[in-house]
Amino acid sequence: MTFGQLQIFATVAQLRGFTPAAQRLEISQSAVSHGIKTLETELNAQLFTRSSTQVELTELGQRLLYRAREILSLQETIHQEAADFIGIKSGSLRIGSFGLSSSLHILPPILKAFRQQYPNIDVYIEEGPDEEVIQWIQERRVDIGFIVLPDERFISHSLVKDRFVALVHPSSPLADCESVELEALCNHSFIMTEADSAGIIGGLFKKAGLRPKIQFRTSQVMSTLAMVSANEGAAIVAEMVLPKDYPMDNCLVKPLSPSVERSVGLALHSDGQASPAAKAFIKTACSLV
Numbered sequence: 001m002t003f004g005q006l007q008i009f010a011t012v013a014q015l016r017g018f019t020p021a022a023q024r025l026e027i028s029q030s031a032v033s034h035g036i037k038t039l040e041t042e043l044n045a046q047l048f049t050r051s052s053t054q055v056e057l058t059e060l061g062q063r064l065l066y067r068a069r070e071i072l073s074l075q076e077t078i079h080q081e082a083a084d085f086i087g088i089k090s091g092s093l094r095i096g097s098f099g100l101s102s103s104l105h106i107l108p109p110i111l112k113a114f115r116q117q118y119p120n121i122d123v124y125i126e127e128g129p130d131e132e133v134i135q136w137i138q139e140r141r142v143d144i145g146f147i148v149l150p151d152e153r154f155i156s157h158s159l160v161k162d163r164f165v166a167l168v169h170p171s172s173p174l175a176d177c178e179s180v181e182l183e184a185l186c187n188h189s190f191i192m193t194e195a196d197s198a199g200i201i202g203g204l205f206k207k208a209g210l211r212p213k214i215q216f217r218t219s220q221v222m223s224t225l226a227m228v229s230a231n232e233g234a235a236i237v238a239e240m241v242l243p244k245d246y247p248m249d250n251c252l253v254k255p256l257s258p259s260v261e262r263s264v265g266l267a268l269h270s271d272g273q274a275s276p277a278a279k280a281f282i283k284t285a286c287s288l289v
Helices: 003-015 018-025 029-043 059-085 099-117 130-139 198-207 221-229 276-287
Strands: 048-050 055-057 091-097 121-127 144-149 154-168 189-193 213-218 234-238 252-257 261-269
Touching: 003 018, 003 029, 003 059, 018 029, 055 059, 059 091, 059 130, 059 276, 091 099, 091 130, 091 276, 099 121, 099 144, 099 154, 099 261, 099 276, 130 144, 130 261, 144 154, 144 276, 154 198, 154 221, 154 276, 189 198, 189 221, 198 234, 213 221, 221 234, 261 276
Parallel strands: 091 121, 091 144, 189 213, 189 234
Antiparallel strands: 048 055, 144 261, 154 234, 154 252, 154 261
């Protein structure tokens, strides 16, 4: 068993195909097939089931994928620590990012400062919903990730505070209110966003013993804005996700009463085996707060 075989195994599992894995690793498809076949032969077990369109992990493959990523993470950490000791800042860093909050508002200035300090570190960004980023951190698919805090499962570093706001149409009875209460929102059609922080928004109503009249569910913030602008209902979103260049003539932003905030920060696996690149990125991020 070699590091190369484990890297091929992890990449095929992530991309669910031999061809995309070969393209990502910049090797031939036959080399990918040979690497998987050799690994399966050594383990005397099948790691993937093949079909004409894609490959899927077997039950054993799913169990071993975590271990493979753990080994590859340690390998990368060893290389980076050795390079760091002799003054060569190189290696790679995998970052998980969710929604508009981190991908558009938090990550860019941090990444710019980090690239200026460590130009030889390759940075890979994986984007997905906040719950998926949490799963990536747990599975070691990423080294660090942006998540909503607190989360006791990880070692975390808070970066920014963000408040939740209500979105209402100008013709809504809520348009003249300086702030909007949750109970008032329950008297109108409600648009529930399934984007980042959907769990928090639903939890706000549940904690208050309220049930909004959910008429629509949207997966993108832009869809939520469009629905509110069309006077299809009101919504709650994190203020940071609102795009600066979106026309808001038919969509008013109102603070919630009482005010509700969330904390967004960086998280890494709880075992504390962070690579020098991950530690440097966290240090850079915290210095910009």
